[in-house]
Amino acid sequence: MARALNDGLRLALSGDERVLLMGEDVGRAGGVFRISDKLRGEFGEERVIDAPVAESGIVGVAFGMAVAGMRPIVELQFMGFSYPAYDQIISHVSRIRHRSRHRFTAPMVIRIPYGGGIGAAEHHSESMESIYLHIPGLKVVVPSTPVDAKGLLLAAVEDPDPVVFLEPIRSYRSITEVVPGDYYTTPIGEAAVRREGTDVTLISYGAMMRETLGAADVLEGRGISAEVIDLRSLVPLDVDTIVASVIKTGRVAVVHEAPRTGGFGGEIAAIVQEKAFFSLEMPVLRVTGWDSVFPLKRSERLYLPNVAGIAEEVQTRLFEG
Amino acid sequence: MSDLLRIIGNGADVPDQPIPEGLGDKDLVAIYRWLVLLRAYDERSVALQRQGRIGTYALYWGEEATQAGTLYALEETDWIFPSYRQNSIGILRGVPPSVILAWWRGYGGDVGFYDTRHFRTGPICVPIGTHLPHAVGTSWAAKLRGERTASLAWFGDGATSEGDFHEAMNFASVFKTATIFFCTNNQWAISTPVSRQMATKTVAEKALAYAMPAVRVDGFDPIACWKATKDAADRGREGGGPTLIEAFCYRIGAHGTADDPRLYRDEAETEPWKAWEPLSRMASFLDRLGVLDESGAEKIKAEAKQTIAEAVTEMEAIETPGLEVIFDNVYAKDRPWMFIEGLEELRSVGQRELVKPLNAGAPADDTEIPEEGV
Ligand SMILES: Cc1ncc(C[n+]2csc(CCOP(=O)(O)OP(=O)(O)O)c2C)c(N)n1
Ligand SMILES: [Mg+2]
Numbered sequence: 001m002a003r004a005l006n007d008g009l010r011l012a013l014s015g016d017e018r019v020l021l022m023g024e025d026v027g028r029a030g031g032v033f034r035i036s037d038k039l040r041g042e043f044g045e046e047r048v049i050d051a052p053v054a055e056s057g058i059v060g061v062a063f064g065m066a067v068a069g070m071r072p073i074v075e076l077q078f079m080g081f082s083y084p085a086y087d088q089i090i091s092h093v094s095r096i097r098h099r100s101r102h103r104f105t106a107p108m109v110i111r112i113p114y115g116g117g118i119g120a121a122e123h124h125s126e127s128m129e130s131i132y133l134h135i136p137g138l139k140v141v142v143p144s145t146p147v148d149a150k151g152l153l154l155a156a157v158e159d160p161d162p163v164v165f166l167e168p169i170r171s172y173r174s175i176t177e178v179v180p181g182d183y184y185t186t187p188i189g190e191a192a193v194r195r196e197g198t199d200v201t202l203i204s205y206g207a208m209m210r211e212t213l214g215a216a217d218v219l220e221g222r223g224i225s226a227e228v229i230d231l232r233s234l235v236p237l238d239v240d241t242i243v244a245s246v247i248k249t250g251r252v253a254v255v256h257e258a259p260r261t262g263g264f265g266g267e268i269a270a271i272v273q274e275k276a277f278f279s280l281e282m283p284v285l286r287v288t289g290w291d292s293v294f295p296l297k298r299s300e301r302l303y304l305p306n307v308a309g310i311a312e313e314v315q316t317r318l319f320e321g
Numbered sequence: 322m323s324d325l326l327r328i329i330g331n332g333a334d335v336p337d338q339p340i341p342e343g344l345g346d347k348d349l350v351a352i353y354r355w356l357v358l359l360r361a362y363d364e365r366s367v368a369l370q371r372q373g374r375i376g377t378y379a380l381y382w383g384e385e386a387t388q389a390g391t392l393y394a395l396e397e398t399d400w401i402f403p404s405y406r407q408n409s410i411g412i413l414r415g416v417p418p419s420v421i422l423a424w425w426r427g428y429g430g431d432v433g434f435y436d437t438r439h440f441r442t443g444p445i446c447v448p449i450g451t452h453l454p455h456a457v458g459t460s461w462a463a464k465l466r467g468e469r470t471a472s473l474a475w476f477g478d479g480a481t482s483e484g485d486f487h488e489a490m491n492f493a494s495v496f497k498t499a500t501i502f503f504c505t506n507n508q509w510a511i512s513t514p515v516s517r518q519m520a521t522k523t524v525a526e527k528a529l530a531y532a533m534p535a536v537r538v539d540g541f542d543p544i545a546c547w548k549a550t551k552d553a554a555d556r557g558r559e560g561g562g563p564t565l566i567e568a569f570c571y572r573i574g575a576h577g578t579a580d581d582p583r584l585y586r587d588e589a590e591t592e593p594w595k596a597w598e599p600l601s602r603m604a605s606f607l608d609r610l611g612v613l614d615e616s617g618a619e620k621i622k623a624e625a626k627q628t629i630a631e632a633v634t635e636m637e638a639i640e641t642p643g644l645e646v647i648f649d650n651v652y653a654k655d656r657p658w659m660f661i662e663g664l665e666e667l668r669s670v671g672q673r674e675l676v677k678p679l680n681a682g683a684p685a686d687d688t689e690i691p692e693e694g695v
Contacts (some may be wrong), residue, residue: 028585029512050513052482123447290663297376297427301645317648
């Protein structure tokens, strides 16, 4: 996935002179995850910019650039370090369209590596997408595959509104596939059905997709046919795909690594009961991270949902319950 | 480096200065002992990381003077707030080194966390610059209670770009708190050189905007660090307000164990700085003074190595805590309902298996993503 994102950034920079990339260590070092590897050499330090260690400044300055007609892509190094920029995002980036009644917009992409599973130090594994989901005016996108990572990134750059683009750290190097070399976009707001099934709908996104698909395999072995939906875009949400699937299966589990309270699983559960209540055979199940601080390295496997656990919960809670 | 406060010369063209008042031979040896202990901890940690026995580690090779010299100038009752770069500073205040090693190993639960209140040492701060207002708060609280307690926070050149740095500086100067802002200007913030971090020539001049005294010291000189900190603490205790100390040095090592500086800097530039590194410099200074000879220094080194070796054994004997650690230390009292249910879920369904490594079956590079952060 790292290479697909690198490729996407390169195409964005070469295709539109207004595009620039800014963030801590994105230039000389090519980003701490090497997502912008070699781009500074190719496009120069005016367009691939090593910023001072100042997240509020990075987003605030990029906002000014966006309003003035540029198309900035910013990288906040880890989700755990994105919070100093929150005020800029919630007070300005997301609402300039509203406050200026369409006269100004902030077409910018805020890339944020997120999530656990790589045994990182404190503050480096957080999955706090909910704090971005709650802000009107923002779009929130999370790819789970390299092909989507590139297509969604390019769609985000083209989008007239600000997009928070969440990159699952754990998938950067563990998820690989052949990615088309040309320029293409993956529409924001469309979920993907990754696997068809008839008995239960499993809904997830980001790094938890691999675990969820693995669980679907396990369930198949136990005679349960799972349909798996990759949301790809959390805001706007592809409600139709979810509802159509639930009407077919009657059972739903949402999987995310973010804490359960206030997490996206609750939102999906609400939508499902609003729109497909009479199709439901069982309450919507949430398999999620806990409502506690993300633990240190050696305990993170206690925190993150995994294949066996998801399969077990789905089977016992939705089929034996 | 001419405007820098410097006591220890290089034994050649740069002369030694008189030892500041308040430091006897015993103190000099004690500071050396601390330098050596920090170095032993640091070198061992890098080795442990390479062997996969601890996680990503933020090394500080060469920056020992900014820690040992500085801390030696403070009272035990003064508050200190380390960043990740001063991660093992607690051991100089009596925290067992095994505790901090265990944090890097990432056990979870209570393991790896020292008693911040007892040691008056803030938890190792990872989000850049966010601990600076805390140092203002603790020194302000002391002032309100009529205590003569100072607070000191370490941070880097990069941290001066964060809003929290400026907000903390302003609070401290407006309310005249006994806060010491100790900036280790090692000239790099991961891959970003200080020239790209700020337009000012020095960090110290930023204090002007806050009507705060500032001093630049040779950050490789533990005695200079001691002197600057001592003066700042003394003045702060007398109601003289905060001080900004810029310890000018150089990040000789990588940013962290996952970082490869060859990607962004010419390692030949690093070479000349090595001559200033504090351990051998302090050792030859003490030798010149006739306070400690080579065999004395060797003995101290051997002791430190031994201390850390024992700490490693101790740390590795710690058992991985049970699954309830996930729900510990979050709220003061009873576990809320979702924790009680969560614990049941974790126990009964075995959702998150204890035995299997997290990414069993996944490609090997899954856990070897280049990332430094910290
Ligand atoms: C708020 C925040 N943003 C980004 C990071 C990632 N990060 C870790 S260290 C670092 C550079 C800090 O440089 P400096 O302040 O000079 O301290 P040094 O590491 O050189 O001691 C960055 C950007 C972080 N930890 N916290
Ligand atoms: Mg630095």
